[in-house]
Amino acid sequence: MTNHDIHVIGGGLAGSEAAWQLAEAGFRVRLSEMRGSGEMTPAHQTDGLAELVCSNSFRSDDAESNAVGLLHAEMRALGSLILREGDAHKVPAGSALAVDRDGFSAGVTAALQAHPNITIVRERVDTLPAEGLAIVATGPLTATGLADSIGAATGAESLAFFDAIAPIVHFDTIDMETAWFQSRWNKGEGKDYINCPMDKEQYLAFHQGLLDGEKTEFREWEKNTPYFEGCMPIEVMAERGVDTLRYGPMKPVGLDDPRTGRWPYAVVQLRQDNARGTLWNMVGFQTKLKYAEQVRLFRTIPGLEQAEFARLGGLHRNTFIRSPELLDPVLRLKSRPNIRFAGQITGCEGYVESAAIGLLAGRFAAAELAGHTLAPPPAETALGALLGHITGAAEAETYQPMNVNFGLFPPIAGRSKKADRKKLYTARARAALTDWLEPA
Incomplete structure (x- = not known):
């Protein structure tokens, strides 16, 4: 790690996005991915970064009345690699954003390989780094050795569900x-x-x-x-x-x-x-x-x-950690604050949500490396609502995987029609994101 500022473990959507955000901020990233080193997971078929293993859909792209469409828009505003490549490899799917899965993965892989601040290493990581900043984005199929190391650091068993x-x-x-x-x-x-x-x-x-x-x-x-x-x-x-x-x-x-x-x-x-x-x-x-x-x-x-x-x-x-209990508001492990978690291992569900938490982990880490603190995005935004659910709003004892939805947002005051209420959520979110990006 002497030649790198931060270690990102896992080359799925979250890890790829986190590495991109850090590299774009000028920091040197070691990106470790197990696939390609002779190892494979039960779900993947290639060694491509950001491989989609289930659906090829990023779901609704409607940013006016849909929570995941709003999340798309917020991620685009923050320079998301995953959304950039998703848009570049879009296939017809009505109002949804669906992608050519092979072209999408190849595009993400090529972008990360070409970035001068990123070194991709095909290796299996079995233990949490003892020192230096790191982001763990190994997804729901984390290898046994690293899962055991995470368990030892958290003092709690990971939860699990089938996908x-x-x-x-x-x-x-x-x-x-x-x-x-x-x-x-x-x-x-x-x-x-x-x-x-x-x-x-x-x-x-x-x-x-x-x-x-x-x-x-x-x-x-x-x-x-x-x-x-x-x-x-x-x-x-x-x-x-x-x-x-x-x-x-x-x-x-x-x-x-x-x-x-x-x-x-x-x-x-x-x-x-x-x-x-x-x-x-x-x-x-x-x-x-x-x-x-x-x-x-x-x-x-x-x-x-x-x-x-x-x-x-x-x-x-799939496995995930009890994030509301274990992580602080900027995704650091409370017992080991040099370690951040991102993606599905935190208990968020969905391609876009995983990438979004990777984006935030990368930005939080970049701020820390630069010597300042980045406040979490407002709870009124899709990014902030999702982050808040993961890091404290949800009940730790009953914590389950969750897609972004308007039920995670602070409620809109007063009564209104369902369609109007959704538009009120999105209008409020856009204003809150602008204030966060451009503070007075």
Whole structure:
């Protein structure tokens, strides 16, 4: 570390963003990434930095009435590398920001490799650095050695939940005589999703197939680990009731089957996964079904009878620390203040949220290296609301992964319509961010 000002451990979205912010501030960064050193995680497939392992969507890009869209806007205002490359590798997805996952990762990797202040080292780090500033952004799949070191430093066990990966289908194997292009309510370009319709009989048979299908067996240490509600395996949703999927990822509202002119009984949607449009992922179809069972069952979906899969669904255990108890307001570990944490290991959920906390960790560390203190962003901003949830607003005993949402923001005074209230949140956030960036 003698040739570097700070050590960033982990080259996912959070670590990549943190390294970029520090390097842009003029500080020398050692960025350690385990993948590429002969090591791999259960979820990754490449050694690319900021690889997307589940969906290719950064969710809504609407900064006027959506909390994650507001977070996008705030990160762009702060020079986010992740949002820059997301915008550069955007693929059609209605009002959402979805990306070509390979192009996006390659873009982030190239930017970090080219930066004169960043040295990328392919290595596994097994212990927390004893001295010098460091940011731990190893994500929810932190290697055992480092996880043990974190446990020793915190004196508390990490929490855990399961996360699941959705399948990806080759476009040229989808039957477009049955399926059709349409966004729900024709939002965005109006043709950003492929829709596979089901009648009642087909849906009920599919639902039963999910219940009966052979699932991945849990290891002993994985038992009794809760799922994260925002990434629930589809067969677990099916267990909650026969109509749960029809009110969730398979809801047919706002989608007119061109063959009938009516909404189907249920719909399976696919979203473009790469810039060429050759790969499409099954929206909301993260699963723990065994591979052979996935192929058999998903080929019963109308339009996917001959589907070929570029990737099948999977399941892995994610871990995160009890951040509200362990971290201070600028993401330092209270027991080891030379160490900051960032990304999903802090308990934030989602690509954008992970990158946002990496951005803040990088900026807080840069300020410390420069000899001054950077105040946390106001709670009225998306960045501040998310940070506040992680570092103290949430109850430590019941802490669970959380996406950014307006429920994390200070409430708006008075009563107003739901749509108006969202706009009030975003207008207030923009003003608060401006004041934070340009203090009087």
